[in-house]
Amino acid sequence: MSISKLFQQELRQHYLFRRLPDEAFNSILVQSNLTSLKRNETLFEQGDEASRFFLVRSGQIMLFQSSPEGNEKVVDIIGPGQTFAEAVMFMEGNRFPVNSRATCNTELFFFDSKAFIKQLHKSNALCFVMMADMSTRLKGLLTEISELTIYNAKHRLISYLLGHINDLQEQPTVKLTATKSMIASRLSITPETFSRIMSKLKKEGLISIDDETITLIQPEKLKEIIGEQFLHKKSGCM
Amino acid sequence: MSISKLFQQELRQHYLFRRLPDEAFNSILVQSNLTSLKRNETLFEQGDEASRFFLVRSGQIMLFQSSPEGNEKVVDIIGPGQTFAEAVMFMEGNRFPVNSRATCNTELFFFDSKAFIKQLHKSNALCFVMMADMSTRLKGLLTEISELTIYNAKHRLISYLLGHINDLQEQPTVKLTATKSMIASRLSITPETFSRIMSKLKKEGLISIDDETITLIQPEKLKEIIGEQFLHKKSGCM
Structure with missing residues (x-):
């Protein structure tokens, strides 16, 4: 072994x-x-x-x-x-x-x-683990397609932030674990648009940015902007 | 029963x-x-x-x-x-x-x-049917995301046509089984763009249009335009 x-x-x-x-x-x-x-x-x-x-x-x-x-x-x-x-x-x-x-x-x-x-x-039980796994990925991809086609870049970025909260404290934070350009590509937006939206959210008092850590100052307001259906962590794709 | x-x-x-x-x-x-x-x-x-x-x-x-x-x-x-x-x-x-x-x-x-x-x-065998089914759908959604994000509307429309060939005759045809606006929405393009690209492909001698039946006059050339990887029928999404 x-x-x-x-x-x-x-x-x-x-x-x-x-x-x-x-x-x-x-x-x-x-x-x-x-x-x-x-x-x-x-x-x-x-x-x-x-x-x-x-x-x-x-x-x-x-x-x-x-x-x-x-x-x-x-x-x-x-x-x-x-x-x-x-x-x-x-x-x-x-x-x-x-x-x-x-x-x-x-x-x-x-x-x-x-x-x-x-x-x-x-093992039938293992098959069920796999089927649950694949269905979660399917749902994640469906959400992604929906975000790509009926939602705009701002929606996608907020959805990403809400889906990557590190803890469930009152003041939730998101640690960016990839480069700005990688996250932008993941969300199918340009790095410039990524920066522009982040600045705007900061200006509106919705988030604060400290290096790689984003604090969601008004998470409820962010949830309101994107609606109920996207409040979940994205699952992997394959 | x-x-x-x-x-x-x-x-x-x-x-x-x-x-x-x-x-x-x-x-x-x-x-x-x-x-x-x-x-x-x-x-x-x-x-x-x-x-x-x-x-x-x-x-x-x-x-x-x-x-x-x-x-x-x-x-x-x-x-x-x-x-x-x-x-x-x-x-x-x-x-x-x-x-x-x-x-x-x-x-x-x-x-x-x-x-x-x-x-x-x-039935373990039935689980395997389901897992194959879900993996096909996963692959279809991955292809769709790729088409949405790195390919343009023309690519998507050609990929759709090639994926919906009715028979494998020398002169393949596609029968449009949905309205123009439904297919356009499926491909995330406007009905106007859909019409514009179809007219262009017709003008270039790549397809001919007879009511709801599209004949792919130069299928090899269409395949060349979109590259190898999208030559497959889209699978369902859930």
Whole structure:
């Protein structure tokens, strides 16, 4: 077994593995390992064959799509504890639908898809974990499409802030865990528009900005602006 | 049992039910029925509790989202043989993420979600059908986001045409099964832009238009314009 006992305990807590019987968990571990990427290193490219899925241990992975003309669009920013690419196991052709790159030095667990599918065949409970997982991602993407098409940039940015509150204190804060340009691309707005809206929200007394920490001074007012339906944390995309 | 023998045979062919043992199929049928909607009748609204999912027998259902300001965006157009809302079974809160309305007189089968979930608990094979189904939808939504954010309206329209070819003849045709304004909304462009691009493609000798039938005169050239990655039929959204 290539993953140390300490890491095994860590993995065991994750919702994907929590319900697995020991035997099943161990047989997945045999085909798993921990790897690391340097800042800006590519993990996989769109169209690459997908035989693994991933769990970020530390650092950050950016998932993005690119057009033949070189336009890039960040579709997700994956942080510690988050998995990605597990739904790709079931996609026809078994190829990654996006590119991925580390945005800083990053540690990743990877799992063999075939070994995991074997366990899915044996465990109905695990199938239900997967189906819940995929439906959450589906809902997140539907929300995103709706925000892209019927809401404007200001809505999207406020929705992002409300979806990334660190704690439920009276004065909630958001720590920006990615660069301004990455978050802007994630929200499909230009970095300039991002800055303009932030300044405006600050001027209106709705937020205050201290380096990478945004304090939501009037969260209720922000919620009012975007309406009820977008008050949830965005889920990952694949 | 409320669905007649003839309809039962019809349902049995659907990929969702094909692999089910008789007993499981019959116990889902007990909680199912056929219903009909008139043109413009609402089936459910965004936020309604979801205890059923659906299969269109004839006619057409439009799925759309609306903003508090009344902006509408068509997220999917569901035709005969297509199911929708089955992934909602697994979504937290169990509420429909979109609105739905019949665009013409429509016949629908509906199925009780709880009865279906019971069968999923009993059948691992059925879980795999569902996971494949959801991953296809995930990929479709990812493609849509990419098209919305890194591709332009022309790309989207061509991708739509190539994804809706009726047959694989040398001279492929597309029959428009929805109104111009519905398709335009589905592609997040204005009806005016839709018409303008169609005229341009016609002028360039790439397509010809005969009422609701579009002939793709130079399909290879159309594929070249949008690149490889979007040559697939869009899958449903929930």
